[in-house]
Amino acid sequence: MTQDHHEEEPHGKTVRRWLYAGLGAVVLLAGGTAVVRTGAVPRALGLAQAPGATQEADARKTRVRETFEEDIARLGPDGVELASLSIPTDAKGYFAPPLESEMPDGEDGASIRRGRDIFLNPGANATDYVGNALACANCHLNAGRLANAAPMWAASGVYPKYRSKNDQINTMEDRITGCFTYSMNAQDGPTGGPPPQGDPIYKDVESYIHWLATGAPNRVDLPGAGYPALDEPAMAYDETRAKATFDENCSVCHGSDGQGRQDQNGRYAFPPLWGPHSYNGGAGMSRVSTAAGFIYANMPIGKPYSLTEQEAWDVAGYINAQDRPIDPRKVTDADAPVAPAGPPSASGTGTVVPAN
Ligand code: HEC
Numbered sequence: 001m002t003q004d005h006h007e008e009e010p011h012g013k014t015v016r017r018w019l020y021a022g023l024g025a026v027v028l029l030a031g032g033t034a035v036v037r038t039g040a041v042p043r044a045l046g047l048a049q050a051p052g053a054t055q056e057a058d059a060r061k062t063r064v065r066e067t068f069e070e071d072i073a074r075l076g077p078d079g080v081e082l083a084s085l086s087i088p089t090d091a092k093g094y095f096a097p098p099l100e101s102e103m104p105d106g107e108d109g110a111s112i113r114r115g116r117d118i119f120l121n122p123g124a125n126a127t128d129y130v131g132n133a134l135a136c137a138n139c140h141l142n143a144g145r146l147a148n149a150a151p152m153w154a155a156s157g158v159y160p161k162y163r164s165k166n167d168q169i170n171t172m173e174d175r176i177t178g179c180f181t182y183s184m185n186a187q188d189g190p191t192g193g194p195p196p197q198g199d200p201i202y203k204d205v206e207s208y209i210h211w212l213a214t215g216a217p218n219r220v221d222l223p224g225a226g227y228p229a230l231d232e233p234a235m236a237y238d239e240t241r242a243k244a245t246f247d248e249n250c251s252v253c254h255g256s257d258g259q260g261r262q263d264q265n266g267r268y269a270f271p272p273l274w275g276p277h278s279y280n281g282g283a284g285m286s287r288v289s290t291a292a293g294f295i296y297a298n299m300p301i302g303k304p305y306s307l308t309e310q311e312a313w314d315v316a317g318y319i320n321a322q323d324r325p326i327d328p329r330k331v332t333d334a335d336a337p338v339a340p341a342g343p344p345s346a347s348g349t350g351t352v353v354p355a356n
């Protein structure tokens with residue numbers, strides 16, 4: 001840039017920044033898609049990695065993140081160029097969130113840790129607002145870290161955002177309220193509802209979520225966000241076929257009655273899939289297509305992508321055809337806590353669009 005164009009520099013810089021950001025996003029997306037398409041994810045889900053290799057990979061991620069943090073501290077005309085910043089990724093090319101050992105000290109760290117504890121065990125750490133036996137981490141696996149299991153690092157940078165489901169701008173707090181209301185079935189909890197606006201629970205959970213995204217680009221739809229979207233199933237739902245698939249692949253952990261399994265202390269080792277202690281009829285997981293994507297990429301646990309897409313659709317239909325707490329938006333009679341089981345469909349369980 002010459003002296004003559006000096007006055008245009010801010011504009012030029014902005015454009016350049018956007019170009020770099022756009023390019024970065026394209027590279028990330030292309031990489032992520034390629035990884036998914038080639039089936040590298042199923043083969044590689046880290047299960048077979050030698051402990052030494054894991055340590056080395058962790059050290060590399062930590063190093064990249066440290067460099068990143070040093071760089072942003074030196075960002076500016078005489079320091080580091082924005083475009084030279086690197087993003088920590090894992091072996092499959094997904095964004096790599098920081099390790100527990102990288103949590104900061106002080107007040108920020110304390111809030112992050114409280115948020116993590118709520119995320120892992122809301123029944124104990126956000127008791128007043130939980131009406132079932134689930135935990136956030138039951139559906140957002142590996143404490144909200146796992147790609148294709150609606151990881152929190154991918155959500156952090158995209159809120160506030162407009163959602164057609166409730167036709168308004170949703171803040172991260174709104175989004176978490178949704179998961180308390182439906183996924184955690186707050187209506188059957190001690191206070192009968194989600195944490196009130198501004199509650200410290202939101203601050204702590206948001207601190208944790210935001211920390212998981214350390215080093216992630218902002219306002220970018222990252223590969224591995226949400227659950228994978230499957231193509232429509234080839235075969236129509238068939239209860240006999242679906243039940244057989246469920247009995248063969250799921251009941252060993254979740255029970256043939258779907259009620260999960262508790263250890264001697266009454267804590268759920270395997271969470272319930274339906275019934276009074278599961279998510280309610282307004283939850284995102286009660287939408288068959290969402291559950292199918294989650295199951296395909298994540299269940300049986302330890303054997304991701306082992307079911308065919310059809311099998312994932314079938315068991316998703318099966319679990320969502322069973323009774324569960326009713327969608328709170330449908331409750332007209334307070335004494336009717338359980339929704340009647342409806343026929344499963346690809347688009348949802350009823351006329352009301354699931355809200356989370
Ligand atoms: C029964 C499963 C389940 C439980 C339990 C659950 N969620 Fe979710 N959550 C979902 C689903 C499904 C979505 C939507 C994911 C999608 O479609 O991409 C979601 C989305 C989210 C998002 C937005 C993700 C994004 O990429 O936009 C956040 C944030 C979130 N949940 C936080 C929480 C928190 C915090 C808790 C615990 C208080 C929790 N969830 C409990 C199923 C669950």
Ligand code: HEC
Nearest residue numbers: 137138139142249250253270271272273295299300301315
């Ligand atoms: C080897 C044991 C195991 C098997 C088999 C298994 N799951 Fe899971 N499932 C789990 C565990 C453990 C979690 C909670 C994950 C966590 O907290 O990290 C879970 C969570 C879930 C969830 C979200 C939480 C909830 O309760 O709604 C659903 C849905 C689910 N499994 C469905 C299935 C389906 C369908 C199958 C069969 C295809 C299946 N699982 C097979 C262990 C298993």
